[in-house]
Amino acid sequence: MKKILSTFIFLIILSCDDGDIIVTSFEFDDVDLQLCEGSITDEFVFFKINTSVNEAIAYRFISDTYSQTSETENDIIIDLNTDPDNNLIYRQFNSAITADYYCSNIPDSSIGVTDELIGIGGQAVITNVIVSEDDNDGVESTLESPNEIDPEADPDGDGVPNYLDDDMSDPTIGNEDATADSLGIEAGYNSDEDQIPDFRDQDDDNDNILTSVELPNSDPNDSSFADTDGDGTPNYLDKDDDDDGINTIDEDVDGNGNPRDDDTDRDGEPNYLDMDDDNDGINTIDEDTDGDGDPLNDDDDGDGIPNYLDANNPMNDVSNANEVNPSILDNTVITIFRTTVTITNLILNEENDQFTDDNFSFGFRDETVSITTPKND
Template structure:
């Protein structure tokens, strides 16, 4: 496995002003957890290692480089995959590697983002980036894997036709929203999570396929096969709620082939899901200088993968292509003030 920082120098070293010993640590950055803190004068991405050797690596930058909210959390850009470039120097925007004489506190941001860091542990060696390097920070959704349920409907991405190459995602209702990001896979205005829940009884085959046509309810636009699409079996007062149209004690009309109310409309529910996102951090042209006054430098000859920071969640709202204005309130007629 790849080692962090100085362990990698033995493989990627281009130049050094000193032929002295190379520091080798056991800090494997690929498996470390990147943290973030919002300080009064700077923001910091950092990772620490207390396993055998006490060390940290951090990316410090001016707190106006990336937007944060009132709670000190990073805000995803729009579009989500927009890249931010931070030019590094040895003052405000910089990479810092440190060795300490003791264990680094965990679970607290006080060390990395306080104006005056604690006196312990004491830094025994420090290397800092100079001018010429830059950080490429790109946000992205972190729920793009097969074993995650990105739309929160109870079905993993891979089981909703998620394509790992991102080219041919399944889109059952052809609404422009792939099933793995669609709350309503079949576009019938009944959420997938409802159509797969225990509120829908199993048929004799032990599946939720009310009309037994071989198409599970959550993928079937006419769940009871009565010739009326599920989304039209509604009360005109609630055109987006087929589940509320109940004429008999047998349950919703859209699951009862004997009940066939029909209200023509072209309205679809807005698709609202909560996605997880984070930031990928790459460092280009990285060179570090020992701060002991020796002037010793170490330089990377390739892009340095600082790591990934998982920020949190963000609400994503979209409309199906059949009703692109689904989330907008209907305009009201202007009133005459006279």
């Protein structure tokens, strides 16, 4: 449904009491900042409603720079005036209102405005920044960082988060090692070196198996992360989960990009977790007959099936075992954008003792979205 902010368009029609307005409360600190988008392009209205005394304050503006889901490179600064396209209005009502008063096509005709103040001067300052990003993979972001450091924190106040900061205790040193080809992610924050820090990476070891899938172990009474080969590196960070000399991503023998559905010997254990992939009694790592550390390249009988998958079973036709995997899994990040709205040097159309501070803060509003991008971009 298109949202037409009729409340602002019909200001002249809606009547208010004459004389000085006595604001009885103007208490909005504990009230959520809400947002409606208008029916015309780039039209927005931020508002707060104090239901306890039937009052509200709203700021409507048009901007082709603002977006709820894009960071503002610089503050958006807009001069206030009485133009319907850019105004701040405080109102008291004769009955309770909801967000529909500002967001619906037609305002409820039974709601009357008893008092009104209009901002006739000042500036609106609007910013929108990312305050949190997480891959929602089941591992806390602090556990995906060295020494359980919050990767997004900025203890030295230099504007550079820890995972990019060359010296997190020195405000004069930021992300000095960033280049055109590298974000400059610090050591310990990016296990697979794919330019995505672990706390934003759904596949931390880049093996085409999501971290969330690699976490659980087979013991319901054990809360530790799964470590199939017992090498001290949990599966979600281990490029070779069964320590058979073949990286997990290369055990995708059917080449469909999913190592989880490949079980050559049909024993119920996928190859990437199976130390003997063809169940011939010889561990995969011991079928590296040329001793180069790569069982993928050993095919002693020349039948096109590498030894580690060849148990003299004609059904095991896996001649594509050495093919490059078609793609890396896309990566989805749960991202929280925070919009902050502040009115500076506010001038109202009437004097009022309640407005002793000409800088009015609307507070902030968070918008949570899932952003998916191809990981191999």
